[in-house]
Structures are given as C-alpha cells and as structure tokens.
Amino acid sequence: MRDGIGAAFEFERPDGLRIRLAHEPSFSTASNPKAGKIYSWTTTQEPDIFLEASFPSGDRIHWVFDAKYRIEDAEESLDLIPEEAINQMHRYRDALIYLSEADDGTLEKSRPVVGAFVLYPGWFDDGEKENPYTGAIDAVGIGGFPLLPGANNLWLESFLRERLGDLSGMEKPYPEASPDIHYLREPVRIYSTGLAGGHYQDLTLVAQPKNHNKEYINRFRSGGPRWYHVPVDTTVKKQISRAMMREIRNCAFAVHHPGEPNRRIEYLYDVLSVKVVKRKELTHEQAGLVKPGDESDYWLLELGSSRCLQSPVIVPGLRGFRFRLTGAKELLMAADWGELPVRYALDRFF
16 A cells, blocks of 8 residues: 555546545655646645546546544534644645646646545434534535544535436436536636636537527627627526536527528627626617616626538427537537537536
C-alpha cells in the first residue's frame, strides 16, 4: 500500500462508469511535472481516501474523504466536525492540481477535486434529520458525513447514489454514463472573480420560434433575427437549468417554410448575451408581440452574426416543440435531426 493509487480498488459498471478507490495516495510536489498526473505544488498531500470516477467520454471526477476520530468539543446539541478538520478539506481541494497537455504542448493546470469531505464519528437519526453539512456540500463542495459501524449511514449512501447514478430498475441497454451533471453543480462553477467558463465551449440551443406574425417569423427564415425569447418555465420543464442557459454560446432554429412537410435548420447564430427579463419588458422587435401586463420570467438571448449551414438539417414533422442542447461542431456537420447529440442529457439516471 505504499503507492495508494497503484494499490487502488477498481470497479466497472455496465454503463461504462469506472471507479478507483485509493487509500492514502501520495501526491508529491511537481519537481518534474508530466501531463495526466495530479501534483501538489507546495507540500506533499496524502488524503485518507481518494475516489475517482472515469466516464466513457474520458472525463474524470474526483472526491476526497478524510477520516477523523473525534467530534467538535462544544456545548452543541449536534455532533459536529472539528473546525480544523473542515479547514483541511479546503486545503486538499486547493492544493491538488491536475496537469493536461494543450494542443501546443503546453501543460495546463486545473483543479481536479470537486468535493472534499470529513468522515467522523457523529451520531444522528439520519432517517429523519438532514445532514448539518448539506448546505455547505451543495454550495461549495466542502462538508462531511457521519460514518459509524452498525449505523445505516444513509446520508453518505444517498450522496454516492446521487453523484454516481443508480442503474437499479433501469432497462437494458443502459444509457452511457455521462459526467455532465457534475459540471453543472454549483461548487464546480465557482470561478475566480472576473472569469467565466463552462464545460462545453460551443454549447448550442436548438429551438423553434413561435409564429407571432409574418414579419417576425420571416426574420428566422432569412437568417436575420437579433433576439430569441423563451419562457423560463419552458426551460425548467425541459430540464434546462440556469447554469446551462448561461453557458449557451450559439443558437439555431428549426423553421417551417410554407408548403413543406418538415422544419429545417439553416443558420447558426452567435449568442452575445443571455439574461432573464419580464415578458412585459420585451419589445415588438424582440418578441414579435408586446404583452404589457405579463409578469412572467423569460430568457432573452441577444443574437449576433449568423452562418449559413452548407446543407440544412431536416427536423421531421410539424408537431411538438423542438428544443435541444447540442454542439455547434456537430450541427455544422449534421444532415438530420437524429444526428445531433444531446448535451447535458439529464434524463439519464442522474
């Protein structure tokens, strides 16, 4: 067990998810850094438990768990984690750096650990109460779980099921395991002040504009709209979260032309801005129809220049509301709606 990663337990699930569970791996300082490895730039780090989830896409997600054998010495009604133990979780997440090789050969740094948690001898009736660290776990990815022999330890079990997915009750063939849900969680999306980022650099919203009036819909037919709006309630029903909407970089529209049996996508638009406004604030140019008394929340996308696709993407039929998150690269190469991959497909087991 000298090399924790080398002696790790490995598990593989039928949907392609692979797990490595390592005991006290040693992450040394980067004296001779190489791509594909995790280092600590200051001092050697040895967390008790290191959990790595690998996905068929090649993405890897990491969590750290550290065992502590006492509770906070305070006059509290709850068994809580010692403060210095929580501070150590912040250290693990900040200290561990992953190196990847860019297309020009440069080694780029990123933080691979999305959560660090203390395992401690707290006693709770976890079937009835909420983990006192749930708020911190959801907000910043730091917290802990009571873990006692003989206890149900339902909070930790629930956390692992939610993060890794659950195939029980699903029919085969299983959908391929995807890391998308992990990149949408709030702790992962805390960027340094002044920066912004996302998982997909060409995330594209494909939708169909409502036919408010002839002038309005003709803009979409000719590649000339400057705005697109959609109710926030609609995106919620389609399981498209605020984080996904904020990440959109391009838009495309499935538009019907008179006399044709199908819709087609002919243009790809740059997205200049994405914001939430009240429906009553939308102008005739932005929405094609003014509704002065409507207090509903709407997403308003400001569109930039458009590119004409080499060949239109056929969207079969005229019924149903077409709405999909995909990639601009795939859209430019596709010929049919069925060829477009779904990004952030949360209708899987996550």
